[in-house]
Amino acid sequence: MSLTGSLNSALSGLNAAARAAELISSNVANAMTEGYARRELQTSARVVGQSGQGVKVDGVLRQADLAVIADRRVAQAGSSASSTVVDFMTRLETALGSVGSEGSLVSRVAGFSTSLQEAASRPDADTRLIGVLQSATALTQQISSAATAIQSARADADGQISDQVSLLNITLNQVAQFNGDIGVGLVNGRDVSALMDQRQRAIDSIASIVPLREVPRSYGGVALFTTGGAIILDGKPAEFGFTAAGVVVAGMTQASGVLSGLTLDGRSVATSGDSSLISGGTLAAAFQVRDSLAPAAQANLDALARDLITRFADPATDPSLPLSAPGLFTDTGSGFDPSAEVGLAQRLSVNSSVDPTKGGDLSKLRDGLGAMTPGPVGSAAQFNRFSAALESLRTPASGGFSAASRSFATLATDMTSFAASGRVAAENDATYNAAKLETVKTLELQGGVDTDHEMQTLLLIEKAYTANAKVISVVNDLLQRLLEI
Structure with a gap:
């Protein structure tokens, strides 16, 4: 040489x-x-x-x-979806309050029961009557505020869906742009590793929203498919569509057309069930909260409110009531209407006829809401009937409760337990998914930089x-x- x-x-x-x-x-x-x-x-x-x-x-x-990255992305989607459900169930449990905690639904029921017993011991004392009114009002307000919290969670989920759809569309266009830049760089003989890193981070940012798989294409490009089988990027990015409602109230559903569903390139796609193309990520979890979990909780609260209204509208509970007249608890002043049960929990209120601030008379708590003339001030009969109505065993007429007969206190406890058990189950699922994600991340790191x-x-x-x-x-x-x- x-x-x-x-x-x-x-x-x-x-x-x-x-x-x-x-x-x-x-x-x-x-x-x-x-x-x-x-x-x-x-x-x-x-x-x-x-x-x-x-x-x-x-x-x-x-x-x-790519195989490990794909598994990590699927695990990432599952972990994020579980966290979304945990957040809602925790929010529901907080709104109802845990059994034994001050200000909880169960404690409000116990407080109302105690006030009735105290009034029965001294029916002539106005302070005892005021105690009954205040505890009854506190109970209705607790049920109403819990229902309001549920609808607020639905509205938040609706907003999250809108934000996630916008992020999906923006990021898919960015990935498509990266595909083009990488292809040009390879043709010109440049190192495109940095562009590939940026593209991977972009794909990772949407992997929590929709679980996906990445498939290599020519000239360094990639195609993206959801694990449910939808093509969201293959040359041209797909476009997701959604319209936020802004305000969500009980009774608004996707099935009725009041709430927006999800579209992909203009075609409606299922957001739940085996046929869903987006199941497994935070987008599907947000739809689950808005359209399934929260409505189920609302239905149980409505059933609780219905049970309370009908217990105290029974003629055996208050013989002074005219036929079909509302009892101590009402639907915004009216009796219970089976065709208007949805949203009943928010409308639950104490009959204004016993509230002096609304032109009512406290003595009607002692004499009966339909009493035309004052009764004996020492009579405890009506308070005893109220207590008996609260403690009588009845089968819930609606909601997701079992068919067993219960007192109202037991029904309220079951409602609280539903939230607590749902939160625990969601946390267990989240723990499993977090451990799975950590395991896959460890595998990914092992194949990274040593x-x-x-x-x-x-x-x-x-x-x-x-x-x-x-x-x-x-x-x-x-x-x-x-x-x-």
Whole structure:
């Protein structure tokens, strides 16, 4: 080999070593960076004619395990969806209050029962009558506020759906743009690893919303499919459609057309069930809260309100009531209407005829709501009938309760237990999904940057750099000697 050929070979070796050292530096610096994939320099022998002429840099290999990344994204979607359900069930439990806690639904029922017993012991005392009115009002307000909290959670879920759909559309367009930029870069022989990292982070940002799979395409492009089978990006990005309601009240449903469903390229798609194309992520979980979990909780509260109204509208509870007249508890002043049960919990109120602030008379609590003339101030009969109505065993006429007969206190406890058990089940599911996600993340990290390996490789590169530098130094000395001759 000529001196010039040796010099060229050594220079190519120096360039390759410098490039490899630069990649190792980048690997070590980004070892904990989300979406970063390890880089490795691809080299081969440079041949001119039939003789070697140093090192040829073929490009940069971005090492990413697509199978592990795909599993991590699915686990990520499941974990995020579970967290969404946990948040709602926790919110519901907080609105109802846990059994035994002050201000809870169960404690309000107990407080009302106690006030009736105290009034029965001193029916002539106005303070005892005021206590009954206040505890009854507190009970209705607790049920109403819990129902309001449920509808607020539905409205929040509706807003979350809108935000997530917007993010999906924006990010899918970004991924499509990355596909184009990467393709152009590969055609022009540029290193596109950084663009691929950015694309991976973009895809990761929507993986929690909709679980997806990534399929490689030509020129470095990718196609995206939901695990349910929908094509959301293959050349051209799909477009999701949704219209936020803004305000959500009891009775508003997707089935009735009042609440928006989800569309994909203008076509309606199922948001729940086996046929759903988006199941498994936060988008489906938000629809579950809005259209399933919250309405079920509302239906149970409405059933609780119905049970309370009908118990105290029974002629056996208050013989003074005219036929079909509302009892102590009403639907905004009226009796219970089976055709208007939806949203009853929010409309639950104490009969104004016993509320002095609304023109009523406290003594009607003692004499009966339909009493035309005052009765004996020492009579506890009506308070005893109220207590008996509260404690009598009845089968709930609606809601998701079992058919067993219950007192009203037991029904309220069942309602609270429904929220608590739902929260516990959701937390267990979230714990499982979080552990699954952590396991897959660990596998992904194991296939990522190993700093020990990188430093060992750097030592070999330094030796190669030193060897090439020595060759250049020797060639330089030889050339100097030739020039001195």
